[in-house]
Amino acid sequence: MEFLNRSHETQILTPLLSRKKPSFIVIYGRRRCGKTTLIHQVLKKGDVFYQSDRQESAVQREQLVKTVGEVLEIPYEAIFRSWEALLMDLNRMLSHGQTLVLDEFPYILKNEPELPSILQRLIDGKKLTYNLIVCGSSQNSMSEMVRSSQEPLYGRADAILKIMPLAPGWILDGLNLAAEEGIREFSIWGGVPRYWELRSDYKSLESALSHLVFRRDSILQDEPMRLLHDNLRSAIQPYTILTMIGQGVHRPSEIAGRLGKGLSGLADSFQKLIELGFIRREIPFGESIRSSKRTVYKIDDPFMAFYFRFVLPNKQRIDMGMGDRVLKQVLLHLDEFVASEWEHLCRTALPFLSIQGMDWDLASRWWGAGLNAQEIEIDGVAQTLDKKHILFAEAKWSLKPDPNGALAQLEKNIDNCKKFGSHKVIKVLFTRREASGSGYVEQFTPRDVLQVLK
The missing domain is CATH 3.40.50.300 (P-loop containing nucleotide triphosphate hydrolases)
Structure with a gap:
């Protein structure tokens, strides 16, 4: 490569x-x-x-x-x-x-x-x-x-x-991919050049995963533990935290409860994992990182997220030589996994996209109880640097996006969510394929996102 x-x-x-x-x-x-x-x-x-x-x-x-x-x-x-x-x-x-x-x-x-x-x-x-x-x-x-x-x-x-992992947009050059496939591959390999180099030896993603991840003693089988041992005296607690986050336990209080520890006993491990770029802390848009009580943790490294979601729970079967069976099941759920990374990439790209000729601040999710007491989530929210405009974004990874339906749902969520002052509202749609016929001010595809994340 x-x-x-x-x-x-x-x-x-x-x-x-x-x-x-x-x-x-x-x-x-x-x-x-x-x-x-x-x-x-x-x-x-x-x-x-x-x-x-x-x-x-x-x-x-x-x-x-x-x-x-x-x-x-x-x-x-x-x-x-x-x-x-x-x-x-x-x-x-x-x-x-x-x-x-x-x-x-x-x-x-x-x-x-x-x-x-x-x-x-x-x-x-x-x-x-x-x-x-x-x-x-x-x-x-x-x-x-x-x-x-x-x-x-x-x-x-x-x-x-x-030296950080490469930005997402470089995967198109590294693996000679179209933009949609670039999102899919980046969601698995992240920006680590050596992973891309290993992937390039195989004709298909399925073949690469089979040989590099889903076989006993494959080169990336125990990659997360090796990375932790490179940087930490003891990897037991951080590895356990990653395991729990990977299986859908995101709130720190729930992680602490399952481990039978107080939050203070996990603080160092959370901080180390953040510093190493392995997890990230998320809070709803508009809340203070110091005072918010709605913190959640997500695995920030794509390969680690893939590993703890699909590989570790099936490690016993992989070690018994059943990796290809496991992989077939993983591929059935891969789009659901990619959709989550797609949302994150869209939020990351927002400040760098040309939207109404304005300068946008960093974007975050917003989630919580709406004005009608029902739980809602908005994929991306951002303000202009002058605080006069606010943007709400919806990210869809469906092969056949319904822009009008997505717009209707987003407008319903906007009306139902916490008010953010008297801003002019701009609505943005991110889709896997180009879509037409909606009232969105702006629409973006994987190519738009990867072009600015380079």
Whole structure:
């Protein structure tokens, strides 16, 4: 698969690696998001890329020395008893402007916890003549290492890049898809480039899911647990929370009740999962995140949402070799799952769409008891930045949308929901296929949504 996007990151890295004085750069992000690929895009011939592993420090230093010799094509067989001695000696081996990359840096730190203090001395003393990039998939440890004021490397990095999953629109380029199929595929794989690369090896979505997810020991069978172990000392409680959310338990009080714990006992796990991008907190439009008592949690990562909805509940059958039977049942319910992600993508896209030539704020759902005491939900609500206009949106994933019926239902819900002041109301429809014949001011399709989410 071709290298996609990352123009923002390359525009930061390229000048830093080309300037006269050496740079210290920290790159981190979840596994499989393309950190290594990005780094190789900006490295030049003669730069050294070292992939750390879990071996003892002495072995790691020996392997780095070997790697340097191989890259530079010169004999380099010295034995170093400390990382400081090795990093200082590399001033002799690497010329000005060359770069050393230490990938999976947390593996080194596990056996050499004093290395950040060593780097602090070398950086503050301007003793390194080459660029140094440290990279890792453990988001918590990498971020804390340079962002916590208590850590030796705080304030020392010339750039700190958190590599995020790719934006939804790039999946059309990555997998050569039409827009409707792009929504369907993104709802499963999310924006993780490695997942797209794995998916591209198969002719159909069904075949890809069969080989990558629904077979015993398939490459993505236990992906969520691996991601949690990358970032958390204990994955038991966060994994349990994800399991419950995936099975439809969204209110924090209900999650706490089922676990037999108080909400305070789950607060750290909720916060960590939010920071890692695995879940999101939702409140109804117009309510304060500090005071709202109607918080719900949703899985924010599409692949994790798919996994905890369809894979984990059927894991025993998959392990018994019945994965293809499970998959046939999953495919029958896939549109229902995709519809939920479609709604979320529509809300995300709203501020970036051209609607009546106005600037729109972030959109949220609204749900709750209407004026007639009946429960209602509106897929998307947003205000203009000047607070003069309000937008109500309906998102439909039906193959044959009924725009007039959807409009009638939306207008009924608008009349029945909480009043949001004297705003001019604008109604918007998102549909899987183009629809005509309704009173909506604006209508959008998957192509419109993916074009702005890129």
